[in-house]
Amino acid sequence: xxxxxxxxxxxxxxxxxxxxxxxxxxxxxxxxxxxxxxxxxxxxxxxxxxxxxxxxxxxxxxxxxxxxxxxxxxxxxxxxxxxxxxxxxxxxxxxxxxxxxxxxxxxxxxxxx
Amino acid sequence: xxxxxxxxxxxxxxxxxxxxxxxxxxxxxxxxxxxxxxxxxxxxxxxxxxxxxxxxxxxxxxxxxxxxxxxxxxxxxxxxxxxxxxxxxxxxxxxxxxxxxxxxxxxxxxx
Numbered sequence: 694x695x696x697x698x699x700x701x702x703x704x705x706x707x708x709x710x711x712x713x714x715x716x717x718x719x720x721x722x723x724x725x726x727x728x729x730x731x732x733x734x735x736x737x738x739x740x741x742x743x744x745x746x747x748x749x750x751x752x753x754x755x756x757x758x759x760x761x762x763x764x765x766x767x768x769x770x771x772x773x774x775x776x777x778x779x780x781x782x783x784x785x786x787x788x789x790x791x792x793x794x795x796x797x798x799x800x801x802x803x804x805x806x
Numbered sequence: 807x808x809x810x811x812x813x814x815x816x817x818x819x820x821x822x823x824x825x826x827x828x829x830x831x832x833x834x835x836x837x838x839x840x841x842x843x844x845x846x847x848x849x850x851x852x853x854x855x856x857x858x859x860x861x862x863x864x865x866x867x868x869x870x871x872x873x874x875x876x877x878x879x880x881x882x883x884x885x886x887x888x889x890x891x892x893x894x895x896x897x898x899x900x901x902x903x904x905x906x907x908x909x910x911x912x913x914x915x916x917x
Contacts, residue, residue, distance in 0.1 A: 726903050730847075736892065736907040749904050781847050787903060795839065795903055797849040 695719070697798035699784050705804045706774050714769040714801045718786030724748075725767040726787070726795065727759065731780035739782075742767050771803075779805045809833050812893050812908035819915050825880040827911045829893030832874065839905065840867050840878050841892040849892075852878070883915045 698717045706712050718725050727739040738751040742761035750757075756772040765786075771778055781800045787793040810831045819825050829838070840852040853860050853867040855876065860867050864883075869876040880887055893908040900906075 724903070728905075735909050736894070736905075738904050738906075741904060749900075751904070783847070783849060785849075785903070793903070794854050795851050797841075797851065800847040800849075802847070 697784055697786050697796050699782075699798035699801050701801060702799065703802045703804075705806065707806050708774055708776060710774050710805075711770065711772045712774060712803060714771075714782055714784075714803070715766065716769070716784030716786075716798060717766045718784075719796050722786035722788055722796070723765055724787045724793075725761055725765065726785045727767070727769050728783045728785065729753075729780045730783060730800075731777065734780075736783070740769065774805045776805050779803060808909070809897075809906050810893055810895055810908040812891075812911050814911060815909065816912045817914070819883050819913070821884060821915055821917050823883050823915075825883050825887070825913060825915075827878045827880075827891050827893075827913070829876045829878070829908055830874060831876075831893075831895045831906075833895065833906075834898040835871075835874075835895040836898050836900075837896040838869055838876050839894040839896075840876075841894060843890040843892060843910070845889075852891075880913075883913075885915045885917050887915050888913055 700715045724743045741749045759769040761767045783800045784798045785795040813828045843849045855869045864881045866879040890910040892910045894905040
């Protein structure tokens with residue numbers, strides 16, 4: 694069974710550009726979570742999607758957005774990129790909302806120059 | 807003060823040694839996760855706890871809800887255990903897996 698897959702694995706952008714990151718959850722998982730791991734800041738919760746809807750978001754500006762498709766895959770969009778957006782973006786999925794074990798993808802390393 | 811504190815930040819052990827990583831948190835939680843992150847970034851969920859103790863192979867995780875403290879133990883450590891271990895909590899008021907993460911403990915096991 695395939696795990697959580699993310700694409701691309703690496704990305705280089707310049708300030709002001711827009712980027713889209715993609716995540717495919719484990720088959721049968723309806724919840725998708727996005728986390729940011731910036732150097733020196735540790736992991737931070739970004740967004741949670743379940744059944745196609747945004748359920749919760751972390752303390753990030755509105756230029757971080759996303760969506761979840763009917764097949765439960767998800768996109769994370771970041772507009773007007775800033776240097777501090779350089780980070781590893783991790784996607785995770787789980788069976789249901791709440792206290793369920795998380796399964797992580799390998800992440801997308803975004804560098805903003 | 808961070809809501810989730812881990813100690814130590816760095817740990818070096820000789821192969822075969824017993825390793826303990828500690829996690830203290832300041833909020834009421836409904837679950838605590840222990841995660842392992844290898845170089846390259848991939849994260850594996852090791853345990854999810856809400857009470858008591860769990861064991862998987864050479865790994866043992868315990869939690870004391872009253873004391874707001876959890877420990878991850880690695881018995882008979884091996885160089886392949888070298889990784890960053892991250893504690894994450896799900897606050898009671900949080901919905902879904904809106905986790906709050908500790909800063910991680912970098913473990914190096916030397917042969």
